[in-house]
Amino acid sequence: MKKRNRLELVLEMLEVINEEGEINPTKLSLKVNLSYDRVKRILNELAEKGLLMTVPSDERKGSVVIALTPKGANLLRELRRLKSLLEDYGLL
């Protein structure tokens, strides 16, 4: 598997969160095929910037899931647009 750079990881994570609506970090780490610690670190950074929010899980009492904030959804839209330009230069 090709080694993904940080931008690719962020984009992939945001895409999965957007598709799922709400997801817990463990499931996310499995979906993006990345270690839980690495996923958690990136999630914390994105949450600090107000791109993600944590909400109580409906399925499991006491646990939390993550979801995109409007700012995060906006970033995802922008990343999709800029992606093709970055791909053209071999940056993605």
Add this chain to the structure above:
Amino acid sequence: MDAYQLLLVALNAVCSALFFYISFKFLTLYLRIKVGYVVLFSMTFAMLATGHVASSLSVLVPEPRLSLTLYTLSSSLASSGFFVLLCSILYASKERVFALVPPLILIVLPDMVAFMLSLLVTILARGRYLKGYLAVLSLAYLVRGLSSLLIPLGIGVYMLLASELSKMLVTLLFAVYHLGKVIKA
């Protein structure tokens, strides 16, 4: 101003506005996700945009020396911009073939051409003093060439100042040495 010049200025203005916009978009992206090569990508477009501003001004400015300076500045900014772009591609990519590109860029810079020619003359020249002078001169050109690429990093300015000063000092010494020979003769 004739129609051709007007067209050039208009095209340059449109290009610089578009490049500044692209640069701004990638800068805001960087501020949100902090990926190093994205800021380098943004810098590339900022340099290209500034280069187009300089190019426009070179047409508009009536003073010939200033116009020439701006014209040269536009190509220097473009070369620096593409160099930064190569850095960002290298940063993001694992492809080793890209490592060959920066040396190729270096070779085509005028200062590097001066460095290679003066180095060749150094090798061919006879006489200790002449070889010494030419060696320092070629080194000064090398440092100046490298400095133009490193200007965006800040250290380039100091390298440029050091190369200019060393070149002037050694030229003075050499002029005095030659004068001595001429007077003796």
